Amino acid sequence: MTPHISPAAGVVVHLRRARDLMDARFAEALDLDGMAASAGFSRYHFAREFRAAFGETPRAYLTRRRIERAKDLLANVNLTVTEVCMLVGFTSLGSFSSRFTDLVGCPPSVYRLRMVQRGGPPAVPGCFVLAWGRPGAAIAEKPGTRPPS
Structure with a gap:
């Protein structure tokens, strides 16, 4: 049954x-x-x-998810606000900053400063974050190395 x-x-x-x-x-x-x-x-x-x-509407949900990810990146990664904006799916820095401010209560740059002042974890260099998007390719491109199996 x-x-x-x-x-x-x-x-x-x-x-x-x-x-x-x-x-x-x-x-x-x-x-x-x-x-x-x-x-x-x-x-x-x-x-x-x-x-x-x-x-909430699908658009509001998607925007909220993007802002949640942006908060994480701003608090933990050494990337510019513009780089974070693009990484989370916004195409306009102005709309990103506006939506971030509406949902979080402060602009992205102020949020990052507050997180640093609170003694958050050391920032991960941006080059590592950008390389995470293509983990196998970064290793395979080095001469004399083999990609992991």
């Missing part, structure tokens, strides 16, 4: 698929059509159901 899944629970399963997509690929250019397609809904039905299930 197969377990019965209520229609509402079935919808949430599909919405979680889209939310997982946003969590995994937040730095990419995700649009409402792509997110809705990952859930198997039309864009308008998806937007309504997502808000009903999670209490």
